[in-house]
Amino acid sequence: MKKINLIMLVALSGLFTAIYAQVEQQKTLTYSDFIDLVRNNNIEYAAEKFDVAMAEAEILSARAFEDPELSVGYFDNGERKKQMGYGYESELEWTLELGGKRKARINLAKSEYALSQSILLNYFKNLRADATLAYFEALQNKKVLEVKINSYESMNELAKSDSIRFKLGDISEVDAKQSKVEAITLKNDVFVAEAAYKNALINLNLLMGNFQAQAYQHIIENFPVIDKSFSLEYLIYQAQENRSDLVAALQSKEVSKRNVALAKANRAIDLGLKVNVEYNSIVRNEEAESPRFTKVGGGIAIPLKFSNRRNNDWKIAKMDYEKTERLYDLALLEVSTQVQQAYNTFIAHQEQVKAFNTGLLEKAKAVLDGKTYSYKRGDTSLLEVLDAQRTHNEVQEEYYEALYNYLAALVELERATGTWDIVF
Numbered sequence: 001m002k003k004i005n006l007i008m009l010v011a012l013s014g015l016f017t018a019i020y021a022q023v024e025q026q027k028t029l030t031y032s033d034f035i036d037l038v039r040n041n042n043i044e045y046a047a048e049k050f051d052v053a054m055a056e057a058e059i060l061s062a063r064a065f066e067d068p069e070l071s072v073g074y075f076d077n078g079e080r081k082k083q084m085g086y087g088y089e090s091e092l093e094w095t096l097e098l099g100g101k102r103k104a105r106i107n108l109a110k111s112e113y114a115l116s117q118s119i120l121l122n123y124f125k126n127l128r129a130d131a132t133l134a135y136f137e138a139l140q141n142k143k144v145l146e147v148k149i150n151s152y153e154s155m156n157e158l159a160k161s162d163s164i165r166f167k168l169g170d171i172s173e174v175d176a177k178q179s180k181v182e183a184i185t186l187k188n189d190v191f192v193a194e195a196a197y198k199n200a201l202i203n204l205n206l207l208m209g210n211f212q213a214q215a216y217q218h219i220i221e222n223f224p225v226i227d228k229s230f231s232l233e234y235l236i237y238q239a240q241e242n243r244s245d246l247v248a249a250l251q252s253k254e255v256s257k258r259n260v261a262l263a264k265a266n267r268a269i270d271l272g273l274k275v276n277v278e279y280n281s282i283v284r285n286e287e288a289e290s291p292r293f294t295k296v297g298g299g300i301a302i303p304l305k306f307s308n309r310r311n312n313d314w315k316i317a318k319m320d321y322e323k324t325e326r327l328y329d330l331a332l333l334e335v336s337t338q339v340q341q342a343y344n345t346f347i348a349h350q351e352q353v354k355a356f357n358t359g360l361l362e363k364a365k366a367v368l369d370g371k372t373y374s375y376k377r378g379d380t381s382l383l384e385v386l387d388a389q390r391t392h393n394e395v396q397e398e399y400y401e402a403l404y405n406y407l408a409a410l411v412e413l414e415r416a417t418g419t420w421d422i423v424f
Helices: 002-025 031-041 043-063 101-168 173-207 232-242 244-265 312-356 360-376 382-417
Strands: 069-076 086-096 271-280 293-301
Touching: 031 043, 031 101, 043 101, 101 173, 101 244, 101 360, 101 382, 173 382, 232 244, 232 312, 232 382, 244 312, 312 360, 312 382, 360 382
Parallel strands: none
Antiparallel strands: 069 086, 086 271, 271 293
16 A cells, blocks of 8 residues: 555656646747737727727718708699699708808817827726736746645655655654655645646736637746836826826817817807709690799708707806816826825835845745755654745745735836836
8 A cells, every 4th residue: 555655656746747847848928928919919909999990980070061962853733634834843952060060070079089099098008007917927826836846846755755764664654644645735736726827827818819728828937027116206297297097088178178169169050051943844724824944043041049048068068078177187186196005005015025035035945954854864853844844835925925916016006107117
C-alpha cells in the first residue's frame, strides 16, 4: 500500500510538471497585444461606434431642404352628355423656412455628432481601464497558481523523502502519512488555482471579442514594475482638462444650447409657396360655349402661429439648458472627489507594496528552508515545517494581492484623471 501511494505521488508530480511545462511553452499574450485586440475586436465597443456613424448621418439629414409637393388631377365637367369639356390640373407646393431653422438644425446635428464622439472616447477609456484590470487579475491568478504548484512540488518531494526515511526508521509512520496528506491537499489547491487562472483568461477572450475559446489560452507575462509619484493638485487639474466624460458633459451643454436656438428659430413663420397650372378643353355646349384655355396661378400661404403665445418648446429647451449647466458643475465636483479618493487609495496600496519590498518574502523563504533542513536532520518537527510552508505561501499570495491592488489603484487613479501612460 505504501509503495502504491509513493508511485501515485511520483506520477502526480510528473503530471503537474508536464502540464506546467506545456503552459510555459505557449506563446505569451503581451499587454500591448491584448489592448490592441480589445481596441480592434471588442464587440460592445464596435457597437458603440454606430452611434457616431448615425450622428454623422444626421448632419446630412439636417442639411436637406424641405421637399416640394407635386399634385396632378383630372376633372370631367360632363363631356359625354353635355359637352361641357374636361381638363387637367397640376400644382407644385414648397415650404420656405424662415428664421434660420435649417442652420439651427445643422448646428444641433453637429453638436450631437461631437457629443457622440466624446461619449465613444469615454467608453473606450473605460473599456481600456477595465481590460487592464482584467489583465492584472489574470497576472495575479497566474502567480498564485505558480505558488501552489511550487508548494505542491516541494511537499511532494518531502513526502517521497519521508517515505524513505520511515522505511529506514528515521521518522514515525504518522509523520510520513502527514506529509503525504499535505501533498494531496496542496494538489487540490493547484486544481482550484488553475481553474481561477483559466477563467481569468476566458474573461480576456471575452474582452478581445474572441469566439474561439482556446485561441488565446497563453501564459501571461510578469507583473510590471511601475513606481510613480503624483501631486494631488496637479492630478485634479489634469482631470478637469482631460476627462472625456467632462468633455461630454460640456458638449451636452452645447447640444442643449443648440436646442434652445432651434426652438427659437421654430417660432418663426414659414411661407408656403404654390404654383398651379390648369388646362380646360373646349366646351361645345351651345348654352355655354368656351374655347380651350390654360390657367396659370400662384400664391403664398402665411401661417398664423397663435401657438407662439405659449412658448412651451422654447421654455422647455431653456430649462433643459439650465439643467445641463447644473449637471456640468456637479460633474466637476464629482471629478475632484473621485481623484482625491483614488489618490488616497493609490498611496495606501503603494505603501503596502513597499512593506513587502523590505525583504519579507526572502525572510519567509529563509525560514521555510531552515525548517525543512532541520526537519531532514531530525532537529525539528514536521508541524513546524508545515507552519513555515503555510506562512511562506500566505506571504507570497498576499504579496501578489498587494501588487494587484497597487496596479488596480493606479489604473483607477489614471481613469479618474483622464490620463493614461500604463505601458509595459
